[in-house]
Amino acid sequence: MDWSVMLLKLAEGMLKSVEIFTLTLLLSLPLGLFVAFGRMSKNILIRNIIKFYISIMRGTPLMLQLMVVYFGPYYIFGLTLPRGYRFWAVIIGFVLNYAAYFAEIYRAGIESMPLGQYEAAKVLGYNQSQTFMRIILPQVIKRILPPVTNEVITLIKDTSLAFAIGEFEMFTTARAIASAESTVTPYIAAGIFYYVFNYIVAGAMEWCEKKMSYFR
Amino acid sequence: MKYLEIKNLRKSFGGLTVIKDISLTVEEGEVVAIIGPSGSGKSTLLRCATMLETMDSGELIYLGEHAVKTNAEGKAVYAPPKQLKKIQRYYSLVFQDFNLFPHFTVLKNVTDALITIQKMSKAEALAIGRELLQKMSLSDKEDAYPYQLSGGQQQRVSIARALALSPKVLFFDEPTSALDPELTGEILKVIRDLAAEQMTMVIVTHEMSFARDVADYIIFMDGGVIVEEGLPEQVINNPQNERTRAFLSRFER
Ligand SMILES: Nc1ncnc2c1ncn2[C@@H]1O[C@H](COP(=O)(O)OP(=O)(O)OP(=O)(O)O)[C@@H](O)[C@H]1O
Numbered sequence: 001m002d003w004s005v006m007l008l009k010l011a012e013g014m015l016k017s018v019e020i021f022t023l024t025l026l027l028s029l030p031l032g033l034f035v036a037f038g039r040m041s042k043n044i045l046i047r048n049i050i051k052f053y054i055s056i057m058r059g060t061p062l063m064l065q066l067m068v069v070y071f072g073p074y075y076i077f078g079l080t081l082p083r084g085y086r087f088w089a090v091i092i093g094f095v096l097n098y099a100a101y102f103a104e105i106y107r108a109g110i111e112s113m114p115l116g117q118y119e120a121a122k123v124l125g126y127n128q129s130q131t132f133m134r135i136i137l138p139q140v141i142k143r144i145l146p147p148v149t150n151e152v153i154t155l156i157k158d159t160s161l162a163f164a165i166g167e168f169e170m171f172t173t174a175r176a177i178a179s180a181e182s183t184v185t186p187y188i189a190a191g192i193f194y195y196v197f198n199y200i201v202a203g204a205m206e207w208c209e210k211k212m213s214y215f216r
Numbered sequence: 217m218k219y220l221e222i223k224n225l226r227k228s229f230g231g232l233t234v235i236k237d238i239s240l241t242v243e244e245g246e247v248v249a250i251i252g253p254s255g256s257g258k259s260t261l262l263r264c265a266t267m268l269e270t271m272d273s274g275e276l277i278y279l280g281e282h283a284v285k286t287n288a289e290g291k292a293v294y295a296p297p298k299q300l301k302k303i304q305r306y307y308s309l310v311f312q313d314f315n316l317f318p319h320f321t322v323l324k325n326v327t328d329a330l331i332t333i334q335k336m337s338k339a340e341a342l343a344i345g346r347e348l349l350q351k352m353s354l355s356d357k358e359d360a361y362p363y364q365l366s367g368g369q370q371q372r373v374s375i376a377r378a379l380a381l382s383p384k385v386l387f388f389d390e391p392t393s394a395l396d397p398e399l400t401g402e403i404l405k406v407i408r409d410l411a412a413e414q415m416t417m418v419i420v421t422h423e424m425s426f427a428r429d430v431a432d433y434i435i436f437m438d439g440g441v442i443v444e445e446g447l448p449e450q451v452i453n454n455p456q457n458e459r460t461r462a463f464l465s466r467f468e469r
């Protein structure tokens with residue numbers, strides 16, 4: 001294989017990894033908040049359903065979850081899905097999994113807020129949504145930034161799990177080229193890519209934490 | 217005019233009855249101090265009056281408007297939300313541990329409710345906020361965040377925050393208890409100044425000499441009931457009830 005072809009393929013793989021990473025975060029970060037609300041719901045049915053969902057997401061391998069999302073519709077329901085479904089299966093699998101983890105982080109953050117903040121807001125006349133959006137959420141975001149950073153860094157590496165269902169992101173591509181050409185160069189390229197990606201994301205998260213350090 | 221009336225208030229937590237039939241009236245411009253041993257239900261009384269706690273039965277009336285009535289079965293019935301929202305603006309509460317919003321500057325702590333809830337123009341709210349901060353001798357701190365302030369300064373911000381909404385009745389729950397002894401004086405002075413301006417206040421405090429000096433009326437609570445009440449000279453200097461005497465003997469005069 002030509003060097004330029006190899007590079008092009010690797011670049012495509014990288015792009016795919018970045019795409020999976022970005023889409024997963026964009027969808028799972030807000031979805032996690034709703035899941036957290038469900039987990040804290042006064043309705044016992046909703047609360048238990050969400051609790052069960054979270055325990056499944058945390059209690060089984062992500063790779064298995066991806067396979068279920070990808071193969072499940074066919075093997076369980078006999079549905080044939082369009083070719084592009086592979087990519088969306090990856091996204092759905094990641095989003096469902098990460099939303100569960102984020103939800104637990106949000107919940108811990110929200111529950112760690114002192115009651116006095118709610119009471120002060122109530123006496124001052126803030127309604128429930130004003131209290132949450134203006135008073136609680138900004139403080140929760142500051143508190144949860146470190147654990148969210150951990151998850152985000154893990155997600156970068158987790159994107160390589162998409163190989164389980166043959167989605168050609170960075171890792172799958174590197175592996176395919178490496179075995180076809182009998183060379184480890186693509187693996188080295190992949191390693192460098194993940195490291196640099198991590199470095200950039202960690203830097204961005206650190207910047208966010210600094211941004212939030214104006215209060216205590 | 218009667219600014220606050222509480223009639224036959226009862227409140228229990230689970231099986232524990234914490235307030236057993238308390239009635240009190242606060243007139244416009246009056247300062248009422250509530251004293252009593254720990255666990256006697258002082259905070260619970262304030263929390264019921266400020267609707268942070270739901271009362272079991274009794275009546276709660278601000279400026280003649282009912283926030284809570286009691287039905288024929290003896291259960292507390294709260295007014296519709298719209299009415300409660302209106303009544304809520306008649307009072308504010310200063311907490312023992314301030315409960316300032318840590319992510320807001322001092323000025324924003326004082327003005328945010330005006331802008332967000334009362335939809336006041338920003339300029340007007342800032343003017344009110346700055347005036348109050350000046351009154352609290354905190355003009356140079358308006359851009360500071362709460363963590364940068366001493367406890368006494370934080371408490372003064374929280375008083376300014378409460379005053380910003382121009383409440384008719386201001387409640388204090390042990391406003392100096394979280395402070396180092398050398399900082400209590402500045403808070404007591406602020407409250408004295410407010411009393412001089414005829415601010416209507418209900419103050420739970422363990423500062424007996426302060427209560428005697430500033431209050432028009434003293435209520436001594438024990439075990440969820442009012443054991444003794446009256447003019448400060450009478451209750452503090454010449455208590456009639458044995459329990460009041462026992463309680464007061466623990467403070468040096
Ligand atoms: N949310 C609650 N749940 C259960 N019990 C409570 C609750 N709040 C207060 N109590 C109980 O009610 C009683 C009165 O408490 P309260 O805080 O009103 O006393 P207090 O007079 O303010 O005491 P202190 O001087 O220590 O502040 C106490 O026995 C307390 O344990």
Ligand SMILES: [Mg+2]
Pocket residue numbers: 258259260389390
């Ligand atoms: Mg108390």
